[in-house]
Amino acid sequence: MSLNFASISPHPQIIIPGIGTEEDLQKAVLTVQAMKKMAFAFGKADIDTLIVISPHMLIYPDKFNICGMKKLFGSFATSGAPDIIVEANNDLDIANEIDKQCNISQVKSLLYNNEGEFFELDHGIMVPLYYLNNLQESSFKVLPIAYSNLDKEAHFSFGQAIKEVCQKYPGRIGILASGDLSHRLSHGNSDELKAGQEFDQKLIKDLEQNNVQDILSYDEDFVESAGECGYNSILILLGALSNLPVSPKILSYEGPFGVGYLVANYTIPE
Numbered sequence: 400m401s402l403n404f405a406s407i408s409p410h411p412q413i414i415i416p417g418i419g420t421e422e423d424l425q426k427a428v429l430t431v432q433a434m435k436k437m438a439f440a441f442g443k444a445d446i447d448t449l450i451v452i453s454p455h456m457l458i459y460p461d462k463f464n465i466c467g468m469k470k471l472f473g474s475f476a477t478s479g480a481p482d483i484i485v486e487a488n489n490d491l492d493i494a495n496e497i498d499k500q501c502n503i504s505q506v507k508s509l510l511y512n513n514e515g516e517f518f519e520l521d522h523g524i525m526v527p528l529y530y531l532n533n534l535q536e537s538s539f540k541v542l543p544i545a546y547s548n549l550d551k552e553a554h555f556s557f558g559q560a561i562k563e564v565c566q567k568y569p570g571r572i573g574i575l576a577s578g579d580l581s582h583r584l585s586h587g588n589s590d591e592l593k594a595g596q597e598f599d600q601k602l603i604k605d606l607e608q609n610n611v612q613d614i615l616s617y618d619e620d621f622v623e624s625a626g627e628c629g630y631n632s633i634l635i636l637l638g639a640l641s642n643l644p645v646s647p648k649i650l651s652y653e654g655p656f657g658v659g660y661l662v663a664n665y666t667i668p669e
Contacts, residue, residue, distance in 0.1 A: 555637060561635070581596070
């Protein structure tokens with residue numbers, strides 16, 4: 400068993416010092432503190448490769464996008480901080496094995512390579528990596544993955560395919576579901592505000608109680624009404640953790656800027 404770390408992380412660029420002001424960081428202090436706790440747990444897990452599921456990679460409607468490029472690079476230049484960069488190497492061995500396992504499991508996937516010098520990281524990957532890179536010393540590889548527009552069951556099955564590869568791998572693997580919860584906590588009409596709050600509270604409760612089947616059964620309209628970008632990432636994570644004796648822990652949840660930020664860790668027995 401080589402899946403040794405699992406987490407759910409938000410990705411607001413405003414929690415990066417140098418992008419967000421001191422006032423911004425104070426408004427989101429629960430999230431910032433929880434990200435540091437997550438990074439501490441990650442450091443203790445001594446991970447060789449971290450699989451990051453991002454909602455802001457190139458998304459294909461009918462297949463899952465697995466990054467097949469070695470060099471990974473991203474900067475926060477578009478947010479006014481070009482000097483804050485994130486670099487890593489991909490784990491192409493695991494990327495290839497996941498793609499092969501998807502074929503065996505009849506899950507549609509694509510090993511993405513645009514033949515460029517590097518794969519450009521998005522903020523869904525860079526924000527959590529900023530905290531992980533800055534608060535622990537060991538180097539680790541990163542495998543970026545995107546979800547798709549396929550149904551809930553396909554996302555869960557994709558996660559199970561990832562699990563199959565992890566169980567055969569001799570190294571230590573982590574998996575992180577990047578995503579923000581409802582974007583309608585303070586912006587929208589009364590129905591949208593209510594839907595956003597209901598979605599976030601239900602998802603947090605179900606995650607905390609590890610009610611995987613309940614999460615899989617969410618009505619599509621209920622999810623869509625929340626205006627979120629984390630549900631599919633979480634479905635893949637839950638598939639990767641399926642039938643494992645994990646213990647979820649909610650580290651923080653808040654919505655200081657009208658978007659739900661959830662940080663959660665899973666304890667996985669060695």
